[in-house]
Amino acid sequence: MGNIKIGGDEVFVDDGGSIIDACESLGVLFSCQEGTCGTCEVEVVNGAENLTSPTSAEEMMGVDIEGNKRLACQCKLKSGDVELTYDL
Numbered sequence: 001m002g003n004i005k006i007g008g009d010e011v012f013v014d015d016g017g018s019i020i021d022a023c024e025s026l027g028v029l030f031s032c033q034e035g036t037c038g039t040c041e042v043e044v045v046n047g048a049e050n051l052t053s054p055t056s057a058e059e060m061m062g063v064d065i066e067g068n069k070r071l072a073c074q075c076k077l078k079s080g081d082v083e084l085t086y087d088l
């Protein structure tokens, strides 16, 4: 278990759970939820190691994983806290 944090707010997520609902309630917008539109791109500030590995969809989209970007719809929480930023 852990928390997804954005801008000082945080939402609990179960281990192994998708972070979509938590991110949505923290203001992240979603569209396709399949890793093909880029709407949900977030930057991981802390705890990148607590998210599951990048998916093939993220690689196909050219997400800047090295630059700590992820597609939130593709991430599940392994365990622990993750702090994100999101720019509309």
Ligand code: FES
Pocket: 029, 030, 031, 032, 033, 034, 035, 036, 037, 038, 039, 040, 041, 071, 072, 073, 074
């Ligand atoms: S909602 Fe489309 S890439 Fe995540």
